Amino acid sequence: ASNKSLLILPGDGIGPEAMGEVRRIVGWMEDNRAVSFDIDEDLVGGSSIDKHGIPITDEVVDKAQNVDAVLLGAVGGPKWDNLDFSIKPERGLLRLRKDLELFANLRPAVCFDALVDASSLKPELVSGLDIMIVRELTGGVYFGEPRGIEDLGNGIRRGVNTQVYTTPEIHRVARVAFELAKKRNNRVCSSEKANVMESGVLWREEVTKIGESEFPEVELSHMYADAAAMELVRKPKQFDVIVTDNLFGDILSDCAAMLTGSLGMLPSASLGDVDETGRRKALYEPVHGSAPDIAGQNIANPIATILSYAMALRYSFDMGEEADLVEGAVQKVLESGIRTGDIMATGMTQVSTTEMGDAIIREL
Amino acid sequence: ASNKSLLILPGDGIGPEAMGEVRRIVGWMEDNRAVSFDIDEDLVGGSSIDKHGIPITDEVVDKAQNVDAVLLGAVGGPKWDNLDFSIKPERGLLRLRKDLELFANLRPAVCFDALVDASSLKPELVSGLDIMIVRELTGGVYFGEPRGIEDLGNGIRRGVNTQVYTTPEIHRVARVAFELAKKRNNRVCSSEKANVMESGVLWREEVTKIGESEFPEVELSHMYADAAAMELVRKPKQFDVIVTDNLFGDILSDCAAMLTGSLGMLPSASLGDVDETGRRKALYEPVHGSAPDIAGQNIANPIATILSYAMALRYSFDMGEEADLVEGAVQKVLESGIRTGDIMATGMTQVSTTEMGDAIIREL
Numbered sequence: 001a002s003n004k005s006l007l008i009l010p011g012d013g014i015g016p017e018a019m020g021e022v023r024r025i026v027g028w029m030e031d032n033r034a035v036s037f038d039i040d041e042d043l044v045g046g047s048s049i050d051k052h053g054i055p056i057t058d059e060v061v062d063k064a065q066n067v068d069a070v071l072l073g074a075v076g077g078p079k080w081d082n083l084d085f086s087i088k089p090e091r092g093l094l095r096l097r098k099d100l101e102l103f104a105n106l107r108p109a110v111c112f113d114a115l116v117d118a119s120s121l122k123p124e125l126v127s128g129l130d131i132m133i134v135r136e137l138t139g140g141v142y143f144g145e146p147r148g149i150e151d152l153g154n155g156i157r158r159g160v161n162t163q164v165y166t167t168p169e170i171h172r173v174a175r176v177a178f179e180l181a182k183k184r185n186n187r188v189c190s191s192e193k194a195n196v197m198e199s200g201v202l203w204r205e206e207v208t209k210i211g212e213s214e215f216p217e218v219e220l221s222h223m224y225a226d227a228a229a230m231e232l233v234r235k236p237k238q239f240d241v242i243v244t245d246n247l248f249g250d251i252l253s254d255c256a257a258m259l260t261g262s263l264g265m266l267p268s269a270s271l272g273d274v275d276e277t278g279r280r281k282a283l284y285e286p287v288h289g290s291a292p293d294i295a296g297q298n299i300a301n302p303i304a305t306i307l308s309y310a311m312a313l314r315y316s317f318d319m320g321e322e323a324d325l326v327e328g329a330v331q332k333v334l335e336s337g338i339r340t341g342d343i344m345a346t347g348m349t350q351v352s353t354t355e356m357g358d359a360i361i362r363e364l
Numbered sequence: 365a366s367n368k369s370l371l372i373l374p375g376d377g378i379g380p381e382a383m384g385e386v387r388r389i390v391g392w393m394e395d396n397r398a399v400s401f402d403i404d405e406d407l408v409g410g411s412s413i414d415k416h417g418i419p420i421t422d423e424v425v426d427k428a429q430n431v432d433a434v435l436l437g438a439v440g441g442p443k444w445d446n447l448d449f450s451i452k453p454e455r456g457l458l459r460l461r462k463d464l465e466l467f468a469n470l471r472p473a474v475c476f477d478a479l480v481d482a483s484s485l486k487p488e489l490v491s492g493l494d495i496m497i498v499r500e501l502t503g504g505v506y507f508g509e510p511r512g513i514e515d516l517g518n519g520i521r522r523g524v525n526t527q528v529y530t531t532p533e534i535h536r537v538a539r540v541a542f543e544l545a546k547k548r549n550n551r552v553c554s555s556e557k558a559n560v561m562e563s564g565v566l567w568r569e570e571v572t573k574i575g576e577s578e579f580p581e582v583e584l585s586h587m588y589a590d591a592a593a594m595e596l597v598r599k600p601k602q603f604d605v606i607v608t609d610n611l612f613g614d615i616l617s618d619c620a621a622m623l624t625g626s627l628g629m630l631p632s633a634s635l636g637d638v639d640e641t642g643r644r645k646a647l648y649e650p651v652h653g654s655a656p657d658i659a660g661q662n663i664a665n666p667i668a669t670i671l672s673y674a675m676a677l678r679y680s681f682d683m684g685e686e687a688d689l690v691e692g693a694v695q696k697v698l699e700s701g702i703r704t705g706d707i708m709a710t711g712m713t714q715v716s717t718t719e720m721g722d723a724i725i726r727e728l
């Protein structure tokens with residue numbers, strides 16, 4: 001047995017297909033770099049609902065708790081859309097995030113040189129774009145109590161959710177953002193609605209405190225979430241690291257991802273704290289969703305999932321060299337004009353999911 | 365005295381300058397179309413804080429309650445940034461919205477033909493763009509209780525806000541959206557995070573009910589707010605009317621406004637219910653903010669405020685012909701190549717705020 005453990009959760013939609021290509025690259029690593037992983041594979045989301053009636057079992061959560069890294073495909077699809085809120089596919093992912101306390105979600109919004117023209121934005125606005133969005137992932141309105149729908153009588157109902165943050169929750173995610181900025185361009189922009197929400201006032205004050213006391217060398221700015229959405233569209237390259245809460249992060253990171261034109265290419269990492277054994281709990285997954293409309297057709301772009309695996313190599317297994325190899329191979333494949341349908345452009349060669357995997361392995 | 369009453373609240377930053385140009389157009393209307401308004405002017409936001417210590421007085425709220433329409437410039441600025449949350453400039457605007465029960469905020473995101481190139485997006489994606497965002501404006505996390513920051517001891521604090529919607533609140537804003545869609549392209553897209561928030565589940569169910577029972581001829585779709593942010597960037601012309609809550613509406617409407625490249629051009633209307641006297645409470649304001657960085661320099665673009673006045677003519681005073689006149693004049697001025705700095709482009713003629721006013725009056 002290896003000392004490197006990885007739990008693979010392909011999930012739903014295009015998740016399994018994309019993960020198939022990751023498996024092949026893992027195989028390549030074993031054959032060519034003598035790296036072996038203890039790999040386990042299990043169910044999450046709709047595929048778990050179909051088998052167990054719930055979107056994730058305790059057993060799978062347990063496994064996730066005890067590996068070095070989890071690699072997830074995607075969850076959800078119309079098949080499970082009408083299920084009750086509490087057992088929808090998404091709850092599997094949300095439970096993983098919460099139970100593993102993966103509080104820092106790193107979402108790079110990078111524009112790949114070869115894909116500049118795939119962006120909706122003018123090339124000069126996105127070429128070279130490289131933003132890191134740090135989204136708080138275990139707090140806020142996603143998990144706040146009280147929550148639910150209550151009956152007020154007379155046919156009237158009331159839906160409630162609670163946005164809540166404590167100072168330690170804000171501090172730990174702020175630190176991740178500042179640390180990352182130090183390795184990048186030394187700038188953090190914190191985003192909330194402090195003009196409307198007291199939880200945003202607290203967020204702003206506490207991020208400021210951490211910045212001033214622990215990272216005086218990092219430039220900190222603040223931007224209301226609505227203004228941030230505007231500025232992302234107007235002039236995305238003004239940003240280096242953006243730190244924000246769970247809900248704003250959900251929206252702003254998707255907006256930023258789409259700006260790049262490289263949505264099918266973007267990985268993400270969700271990180272917890274370092275534990276007693278020196279291990280940092282971690283889950284890696286593509287930014288894109290399960291794309292049920294194109295699932296099972298061998299046309300999905302597996303690159304975001306493959307790059308999520310590369311992120312796992314870098315952050316969880318300290319295998320920067322191997323991560324470079326994978327990222328380099330992807331780069332070369334793009335430069336050679338090979339494209340899946342989502343990033344196809346005139347003059348390029350359109351390939352299937354497995355052919356994209358072939359091409360990347362060829363470059364490795 | 366006229367039977368048409370208008371309360372003008374210039375507010376802060378570029379608000380007063382922009383409103384100055386509106387005043388000139390109102391003057392033109394009196395001279396040339398024999399329309400007279402009972403106009404009152406008062407303070408809101410920072411300017412009210414400076415004089416009264418609070419961002420709006422009861423007297424001004426009272427006036428707003430008793431006119432046919434309120435025309436607002438913009439509020440806020442760095443001067444008042446460090447004030448306590450409860451007396452910040454924004455609270456003046458929020459109190460007006462709440463006390464007048466202006467629950468439906470209409471935010472058109474329109475791309476002006478002459479300004480296609482001012483957009484960050486590729487021209488083919490935005491040319492002809494015409495979206496109407498209907499944002500709920502008196503509920504949700506903006507006003508929900510409990511809210512505030514509490515001390516948990518040991519230096520730990522907790523910030524809380526509450527997202528809450530009742531079925532009647534959802535119904536009334538949904539109806540406004542469906543009614544608008546009927547006059548447009550018959551399509552409503554409702555946006556929430558029903559995959560994560562119970563308040564979103566309720567929103568989705570209730571919008572669906574109103575659609576099915578009262579507007580079966582209007583096509584209704586649903587989109588998670590993060591996906592909506594993505595789709596706005598990817599392919600904005602897919603949308604006709606978008607209906608969403610206060611917070612998502614804040615972000616999505618700003619994102620959509622910026623897509624058009626015409627931010628300095630976009631008006632908005634906030635409408636209440638029709639009262640016993642047949643009057644619908646209404647407030648009109650530009651989508652853009654107070655732009656303190658360029659205030660007082662006579663360089664701001666007054667068009668969004670002027671078009672807000674045109675919206676008031678159309679919706680509150682049933683003066684569609686006069687509204688057409690104003691909108692047509694703006695169009696012609698743009699076509700003639702006259703531009704304020706924010707929408708300036710090579711080959712055009714850059715003018716000041718007052719010169720833009722001159723040009724519009726010349727075209728009238």
Ligand SMILES: CC(C)[C@H](C(=O)O)[C@@H](O)C(=O)O
Binds near residue numbers: 094250560
């Ligand atoms: C699937 C859903 C619960 C999730 C979220 O809202 O966090 C997704 O949109 C994401 O951003 O990872």
Ligand SMILES: CC(C)[C@H](C(=O)O)[C@@H](O)C(=O)O
Binds near residue numbers: 196457614
């Ligand atoms: C000024 C602020 C309170 C306001 C809001 O958040 O609603 C503004 O952003 C808007 O969209 O009108």
